[in-house]
Amino acid sequence: IVVLLVTLLCAAAAVASSWEDDNLHHHGGHKSGRCVRRCEDRPWHQRPRCLEQCREEEREKRQERSRHEADDRSGKGSSEDEREREQEEEKQKDRRPYVFDRRSFRRVVRSEQGSLRVLRPFDEVSRLLRGIRDYRVAVLEANPRSFVVPSHTDAHCICYVVEGEGVVTTIENGERRSYTIKQGHVFVAPAGAVTYLANTDGRKKLVITKILHTISVPGEFQ
Secondary structure, three states: OHHHHHHHHHHHHHHHHHHHHHHHOOOOHHHHHHHHHHHHOOOHHHHHHHHHHHHHHHHHHHHHHHHHHHHHHHOHHHHHHHHHHHHHHHHHHHHOOOOOOHHHEEEEEEEOOEEEEEEOOHHHHOHHHHHHOOEEEEEEEEOOOOEEEEEOOOEEEEEEEEEOEEEEEEEEOOEEEEEEEEOOOEEEEOOOOEEEEEEOOOOOOEEEEEEEEEOOOOOOOO
């Protein structure tokens, strides 16, 4: 009984606090009052949380009104400033066509065991990179203890092991070669050669960066 009485007193104090907050609001006070009245219909143990949500909604509404008022005061000047910033960002991108982050890559293969991401053709990025339009960059990630099924690509591939370790096998003209690879190693997979690999580490991903030299259509490979 004592616990129940204490709980009821706390709920009553929360209601009183909420009403005091509503009396202090000069804008949207009637909306807060409606919110509080809705909370009174809730079970007693849900009322404190409901009242807290009412206060949060009112704070968000006041912040939104403040932002709208600031936008109205700034008028056209703010939109012009925004356009200038966008133009400046575009100029910065043109000046730095050699910098690529993770968002620059497009994921073309994905499964529970890993993924393959490819950078778009260089001549689409910048006119300054037209001289290397025959080349593409891809990143292969294989989860621990995963196996990459045999495949072949119509492009010569130079592969650099960024992280992890494993075993890679290439089959070319009926001849099979297997190599143990680890971080820092470089290996080659000729166009048309069948290649498959496995991540032999039980904890780390195997991450391989590939430089692909296309042989049919410049910048295109399958």
